[in-house]
Amino acid sequence: MTDDDFSTTVYYDDDADESYLQSKTVAVLGYGSQGHAHALNLHESGFDVVVGLRESSDSWPVAEEDGLDVATPREAAAQADVVSILVPDTVQPAVFEEIEPALDEGDTVQFAHGFNVHYNQIRPPEDVDVTLVAPKSPGHIVRRNYERDEGTPGLLAVYQDATGEAAQEALAYAKGIGCTRAGVIETTFAEETETDLFGEQAVLCGGVTSLVKQGFETMVDAGYSPEMAYFEVLNELKLIVDLMYEDGLGGMWHSVSYTAEYGGLTRGDRVVDEDVRENMEEILEEVQNGEFAREWILENQAGRPKFDQLVQAEEDHEIEAVGEDLRALFSWSEDDESDEQESEP
Ligand code: NAD
Ligand code: MG
Ligand code: MG
Ligand code: MG
Ligand code: MG
Numbered sequence: 001m002t003d004d005d006f007s008t009t010v011y012y013d014d015d016a017d018e019s020y021l022q023s024k025t026v027a028v029l030g031y032g033s034q035g036h037a038h039a040l041n042l043h044e045s046g047f048d049v050v051v052g053l054r055e056s057s058d059s060w061p062v063a064e065e066d067g068l069d070v071a072t073p074r075e076a077a078a079q080a081d082v083v084s085i086l087v088p089d090t091v092q093p094a095v096f097e098e099i100e101p102a103l104d105e106g107d108t109v110q111f112a113h114g115f116n117v118h119y120n121q122i123r124p125p126e127d128v129d130v131t132l133v134a135p136k137s138p139g140h141i142v143r144r145n146y147e148r149d150e151g152t153p154g155l156l157a158v159y160q161d162a163t164g165e166a167a168q169e170a171l172a173y174a175k176g177i178g179c180t181r182a183g184v185i186e187t188t189f190a191e192e193t194e195t196d197l198f199g200e201q202a203v204l205c206g207g208v209t210s211l212v213k214q215g216f217e218t219m220v221d222a223g224y225s226p227e228m229a230y231f232e233v234l235n236e237l238k239l240i241v242d243l244m245y246e247d248g249l250g251g252m253w254h255s256v257s258y259t260a261e262y263g264g265l266t267r268g269d270r271v272v273d274e275d276v277r278e279n280m281e282e283i284l285e286e287v288q289n290g291e292f293a294r295e296w297i298l299e300n301q302a303g304r305p306k307f308d309q310l311v312q313a314e315e316d317h318e319i320e321a322v323g324e325d326l327r328a329l330f331s332w333s334e335d336d337e338s339d340e341q342e343s344e345p
Contacts, residue, residue: 009186011156016175018045020168027052027080029073029095030087031059033139034112038084038177039068041146045176052076052083052099078102082173084110084133090300093121103128106163110173113196114189117159119293129166130159132189133174142177151181159189197287202280209314211271212237216319226322234323 028039029052036059043049051063052073063070070076077083077099087095093116096109103109108129116122117130124130134155135142142152154174158166174184200206215233220226243252253261286292299307314320 006185011171011174011180011184011186013175013180016171016180017168018172018175020165021047021082021172021176024048024081024169025050025079026082026084026173027073027076028084028086029053029076029099030085031057031063032086032088034135034142035059035084035086035139036063036066037135037139037142037146038086038112039063040066040143041177042173043068044146045178047176050076050079073099074102080107082108082110082169084112084173086112089113089115092116096122096124100125108166108169110170114157114159114193115197115293118189118193119290119297121297124160126160127162128160129162129169131166131170131173132157132159132187132192133170133177133179133184134192135177135179142179145182146178149181151178151183153182154179154184155187155192156184157187157189157192194284194287197292198280198284201287201292202283208237213317213319220318226318227326230319230322230326234319235326 025048026042027050028035028042031039031051031053035051039049039051050069050071051059052075053060053063053070055072060070071079073087073095083099083103085092085095092111096116103125105127106129108131109124110131110133111117112132112134114132117124132155135152136154137145137152145152154177156167156170156174158170161167163169171180171184174180212233216226216229219229219232240252240256243255247254253264256264283292299305
């Protein structure tokens, strides 16, 4: 099972035995990004699926039209052997409270992100398996790849193994949604949660948007036009990221001019310098010691006042208005991708 090129265990189709899930019923709670993809892929892989939704949910008729059985989360959990919790992380503790009485000994509670278990917001009973199968992609990609006979890389973890079959069953589930076609990496709830939070805060979502805004403001404050600044630091970012995604940093350096390469190699570390590195270490520490989790849980309990304020400030940034106007002018670009995403339930 171990691929010698990796420091960790990677599982593929041949490692997974569907019989561990064959005679069982899977309740997929939630029919959003991950929920619809898991439910449909499992259903088409031949597994018995019931979707769990609130009676008021707009997704209820959608899931039924997609050919799936739908019940309330409590009823779905009562019918199921495996309960896959794919509602938003912030509502999972309340949903878990609702379904906990419907869990039988030997059932499985499964997640696609470890936050609530890792930070003790959900404490499953000792007689159930607790697992994680997390595709490393938004749900619409998980679904699209499956339909094209392609796979989506994923993560697998076992938090609690009451039956002795937790890992095998999770692997069968991962195969059912198409992840073992591409490779499933074994991890832990702690590692998945902490790396996911750090990545999105420091680099992917937080770091990149701050870098873009600082670059934009530096140019606009120096008198350059906002349109030029937008193209230079936001629009072109996609082209650079695509090159790195396809062929690594070297592929990107190879594709840009020697001037860009020399300028980037000499100036990059001056922008993202050792202070930034120290800030990153601090942010990682807040993830590891639970400080970030505590802050976010309290923020939700208070009705998200700070969150709403930050979202508003981001919407009001000049780069957003400039970008909206410019993107309207080149609406031919990337239309397919965004349409597809918006059409998902
Ligand atoms: P989502 O916001 O897209 O979907 C949530 C679904 O839950 C919706 O169908 C909504 O109607 C339903 N729902 C909301 N509140 C509910 C309630 N009280 N009771 C019952 N149903 C309710 O969520 P998502 O992004 O698919 O996230 C689900 C899980 O997958 C999370 O743990 C998330 O961290 C994880 N995950 C997401 C991604 C991603 O790219 N979206 C990737 C990997 C893992
Ligand atoms: Mg049951
Ligand atoms: Mg992630
Ligand atoms: Mg995340
Ligand atoms: Mg340039």
